[in-house]
Amino acid sequence: MPVSSLSGIGAKRAEQFKKLGVSSVGELITFYPRAYEDWSNVEKIANITESGTYCVKAVLASPISDSRIAGGRILSKGSVYDDTGSIQIVFFNNRYISSMLTYGIEYFFYGKINCDNYGMQMVSPTFSPVSEGARIHPIYRQTAGLNGRTVSNAVKQSLKLLPPVVNDPLPEQVRRAFGLTGLREALFGIHFPKDSDELESARKRLVTEELVVLNLGMRNLRSHGRGISSVKITRDHSEEFASFLPFELTGAQRRAISDCVNDIKTKSVPMNRLVQGDVGSGKTAVAASVCYTVIKNGYQAAFMAPTEILARQHFETFKKLFENTSVRVGLLTGALKESEKKRARSELESGEIDLVVGTHALITDKTEFKNLGIAVTDEQHRFGVAQRAKLLSKGRNPHLLVMSATPIPRTLGLIIFGDLDISIIDELPPSRKPVRTVLFDSSQRNRVFGFIKKEIAAGRQAYIVCPLVEEGELDDVASAEEYAAELMLKQFRDIPVGVVHGQMKSDEKEAVMSRFASGGLKLLVATTVIEVGVDVPNASVMVIENAERFGLSQLHQLRGRVGRGEAQSFCVLISDHHNELTRQRLEVLCSTNDGFRIADEDLRMRGPGDFFGQRQHGLPQLSIADFADTKSLELSQKIVDYILFTYKDVRCDELKLLNAEIERLFERGGQNTLN
Secondary structure, three states: OEHHHOOOOOHHHHHHHHHOOOOEHHHHHOOOOOEEEEOOOEOOHHHOOOOEEEEEEEEEOOOOEEEEEHHHEEEEEEEEEEOOEEEEEEEEOOOOHHHHOOOOOEEEEEEEEEEEOOEEEEEEEEEEEHHHOOOEEEEOOOEOOEOHHHHHHHHHHHHHOOOOOOOOOOOHHHHHHHOOOOHHHHHHHHHOOOOHHHHHHHHHHHHHHHHHHHHHHHHHHHHOOOOOOOOOOOOOOHHHHHHHOOOOOOHHHHHHHHHHHHHHHHOOOOOEEEEEEOOOOOHHHHHHHHHHHHHHOOOEEEEEOOOHHHHHHHHHHHHHHOOOOOOOEEEEOOOOOHHHHHHHHHHHHHOOOOEEEEOHHHHOOOOOOOOEEEEEEEOHHHOOHHHHHHHHOOOOOOEEEEEEOOOOOHHHHHHHOOOOEEEEEOOOOOOOOOOEEEEEOHHHHHHHHHHHHHHHHOOOEEEEEOOEOOOOOOOOOOEHHHHHHHHHHOOOOOOOEEEEOOOOOHHHHHHHHHHHHOOOOOEEEEOHHHOOOOOOOOEEEEEEOOHHHOOHHHHHHHHOOOOOOOOOOEEEEEOOOOOHHHHHHHHHHHHOOOHHHHHHHHHHHHOHHHHOHHHHOOOOOOOOOOOOOHHHHHHHHHHHHHHHHHHOOOOOHHHHHHHHHHHHHHHHOOOOOOO
């Protein structure tokens, strides 16, 4: 039913609802409040002695009077009283207020009270007749011309249209097992709860259901993936590969390799696995080992990196790793000469190249493989699902391995990467020294610059990261361009300084990064474009200006740019913010190098925003659930496990409504999981 079918909502108001994403009565029922006002704590007027937000129960002492003020606006005033005193109520530019409040009637008034020399005033309070009771009142998102009262009345009408028995996506057996209320009760309770217990019960039910639907949908992506794989692996060559290495693999690396090889050997469907680990944990060696096993069984491997410079770097790494083997490594990037690209494509098609490293050039129509067995993508959040699919289409259901150095809290991993099995590398090679991290304020900047000069004089290099690029974007934040110019003219006028930021063209950025990697530049001033960047083992100092503006996980990623060589490395966080929570956040980074612990802290302190952005790839938009709510995440995962165990077939009749909700959620997010 369109919202215009409700009383008091004409075509104009329906357009205003549309701006809020609400076109139908059903959408209005799931247009959940953004916050609540608790009117159950009523204060006597005489007890109010200082400014604040209060709820008072008072009678309108006289009709509301309107007067015109500057700009043609309306000022409406009235007086209300209880048995202890009186107070003035004031409304601005509300032409209907005098007809909405009736002289002599008792109301609850909720809002901000200002206490000053002119007495007490309650400014633009919300209100309802005492006959409606001192409930918890919902606060809805609003838009121009559509106030909270209108939205609330429309929701009330919509709920009255619900039948006495509502079909529930969660079967009664599941609700009983996990103590969840029914859908009808939850919908009334989330909008107009009688008390905080009813609100909590409704919220738990609706949040859990939404996370169960998302969780099942993401798992469904994994299990209904890409059909049967034609890539048959009979022999595991992992130990043979390990014997060529000039270093010992860690236990975590061996576990990740074993996970991958088991997927490939024992499952009929293609491997879909994410190998997740901190910078320096050795993900590349894991990928190389798995590729080696696939290649030795008669197939080709493709490794796709997000940038030209990273592709070249991986190409050099793989060449070195495979130099004592029969594996032939090739490179295919957009920057190669046409003749070089042509030769690389020809050798791929004929099977002369066993392992190709490249960029998006790997997924163009011109690129064909003789027998692609495995595709590896580096920094998984840089590639969308469509790009991964394009690479996989180059073979007959090849295996997929994705790598990410972005630690995601364990509670989020199953949902964000629901279409992938996960292996976590949670230990660093013993040779890797932890980066020492310190927190300074700007008064110590010259000391930091002196330290950078000392490191550069010892033959090493340094990064300085700024949050913004253009001059004047925010007065108190250093701009990379400005900052670099100042350093070149002053403190580092005798040292080659480069600058790189997101508004530069790709080839310009890569040229600067290449010069830095080759040692031509000693100091690189950059924005977060270096978060996932070139490996410069010689860089030993990372300075991050205005550190409070970054998430902990992002700071950890930036810090991972140093500490890749033999020298002790340092990360200096510069912040003048003395807010207690900000200091606590930054001190977490100083106290640990464990990316997963940092990610958990970031989620607890900042919420989930830092883990998404472009990493989300069309993950559906949630209505009520919050990824920072780890208790609900864990409960939803238990329920999904219970559903899969109890009902065996997700497509059974008892779960028909739940499947419909999965379809609806994923259509809203631009993905269809079940087809």
